[in-house]
Amino acid sequence: MSTVNTFLNIGELELQRAGIKSDAFKGETAVVTGGASNIGLGYARSLAGAGANVVIADLNAEAGAETQRVINEENGRDCALFVKTDITSEADVKNLAAKAFEKFGKVDILINNAMNMRLNGKILESPISDLDQSYAISGRGVALAIKEFVPGMQQRKHGIITYSATQFHYAPPMVGGTVYCAGKAAATSVVMSVANELGPVKDSGISVFCLCPAGVMRFDASKMPPPPPPKPGEPERPKFDFEAFAKMMTTPEQNGAAMLFSLLHAEELHGSGVIHNDVFKAMGYPFSDPKPVEIPGAPQFRRLTDQELTMVFCEMGDGFAS
Template sequence: MNMQAAPITHEAPVSCALVGKVAVVTGSTSGIGLGVARALAKAGARLVINGLGEAKEIDKTRRRLAEQFRVDVRYDNSNLMESAGVARLIDGAVNAFGQVDILVNNAGIQHVAPVEEFPGDKWDAILALNLSAAFHATRLVLGAMKENGYGRIINIASAHGLVASPFKAAYVAAKHGLIGFTKTVALEAAEFGVTANAICPGYVWTPLVERQIDEQAAAHGIPRDQVVRDVLLAQQPNKRFATVEEIGALAAFLASANGASITGTALPVDGGWTAH
């Protein structure tokens, strides 16, 4: 495990809602996780980010967050595919900051194939990262959160935690499981000032999605805008991608004092997809 600190300079936090709080955000070196990390830092939370990528780019991201919002940001490279890696992440955060107040379980992977052709190792890997890692991280922070009388567990699930699609058996199973797990944690922690909620995005505009558009356009010989409307956003009535900023803003609200009575929910951010 390698945890690095960043200097604190430049802008003050735009909001003070989370000043004094410590947040761990998994899968936060890009995409949705980075959007959530930015929103929490903007509200004043100290951060531990975690995820994959080129070391220099991750360090730039870490420094940018720290300098822009004047909060302490550390990077932890623990592998969350195994419970020991999750334990290293949480132990590192506690050793660095003394506590974990906000846990955002965002890390995840995907594989697409018919059930009868779905590789067993892919199933195991998706369940390990998308579901089991969230369980292990939550069980390691929940006791202290209860003792402190404050805690926020925010699980980034998916519209696929509420509805299914073909060829995504492991992902759908993991995200359905994550929502069920969220509800259980919410019930167990409700009297201790700890909330647990799942955010369920539809398609969100990220570099990964942008690459998918180009790949689909090339594979099917159709324009990019047709891929967006007729393939990726076919199930989203508003026909637009959500943004990482929208997901981050919701996470920051749930983490704040104003989110104290919201617990055990699965909140779609899907342009109406699951309203069908």
């Protein structure tokens, strides 16, 4: 575990193991929305660990302030800035940009990662306000951030825009979450349309791509409670195998390494994207368990195969010529 004492539930960065140099992003400044938790936190810490300055934009003030403190302490330099931001608010995003430019002078990398993961119901069973909020974070929020940070990238002919989305087509029955998928579809439409607006990287200097996470969470099977006793007349529930479930997950630090590897290859990915698992493969990254995992008692849970993930992703296209 990291030597920094924190409530953020972090582990050691994986940059060295993934072959990413500690100065690979020296001189770059990145904004990570939703950067105070799980995947975004892994991205922000990894970027700072590879020499970048990072701006963390998140609704959660307590975790955001702690993220700033931890990143500065880990790196022994004043390289992190937290700005409390509701990404759906134009005023908040303008304030985020003002604070980022004031401290670091420019922004080179925009990672649109924020989402409210509880907006995950079915259309027929959810209040319409859930769908509004899903679109607001994933569509409006992404567009607001792009409008603040991309003009500077255009001036300097240097920049990368990326975002986190995997279920952006329609909700597969295995995973569900129609309201969530609709928001991710909005993000995909906004970001990939901007890729098209910007055109080839050789002209704009700006690369745009999607990084699709899958099963990212630090999961401690030993802390999971036993199943509740069955109600009278109900059969006993099968015991959920949390150990097997934990094996399916990858950590925020591993995904941070995958993001940095992808950022280093952003020009090749422009107008399209890549799945975390395929990035791990490209890095020659050792998986703890590369085989599909069946979970006794919960057959609906298993690691998605790369092919399935690719099918989720396949309609995004081959990317634009750079």
